[in-house]
Amino acid sequence: MSDFVFLYRPPEGPVLSPAQIAEVMPKWMAWMKSLEDSGNLKAGGHPLERQGKIVRKNGKGFTDGPFVESKDLINGYSLISARDLTHAAELAKGCPMLDGGGAVEVRQVASM
């Protein structure tokens, strides 16, 4: 088994309302539980707030810019144990983010 990370990418559009979040939470918990039961969940990870900062450095020094939402938005992550990348992608298919039109990016943890 190897380690993988799921990076959750929401669909474009407004943030879920509290009612929508309440509706989808049980689905997330059920999915996480199933991953746990099958021995594939290393860590549930965390959801991320939709704000932040981008820190860049150029010849003149550092700039702290506001975080701007883009198509490349990540709003959470989890740590997964799977046989290989294909298996990890298979496990990702149960993610409730997908039903809403979002995506899961599946990346292998690098062995350094």
Next chain:
Amino acid sequence: MSEYIYLYRGGEDRANRSPQEMQQVMQKWVSWLQGLAEQGHIKDRGQPLERGGKIVTGKQKLVTDGPFAEAKDLVGGFTLVEARDLDQAAELSKGCPIFDAGGFVEVRPVMQM
């Protein structure tokens, strides 16, 4: 103290480096993270990520080869830190070796559930 994630984005492909350069760069990361840990700012050192990967999209659960972003925005790893506020979290990121490699750091608050 609140929790923040550092998403390390962009920067030179590790595969382009010699083993010696890799060693030097790794040492910089270890030293920087160690420094933050000693000040009580590390919640989880996190993981470096392999390039490539797969993407699963939408209700059809379509699987395509990844990664999601262009090389300049590619998430190469992450760390969980603790800081007073977002400003301090951003400030603490400035010692990160990703900058020398031409990358940048996205700092996001962890949502408290």
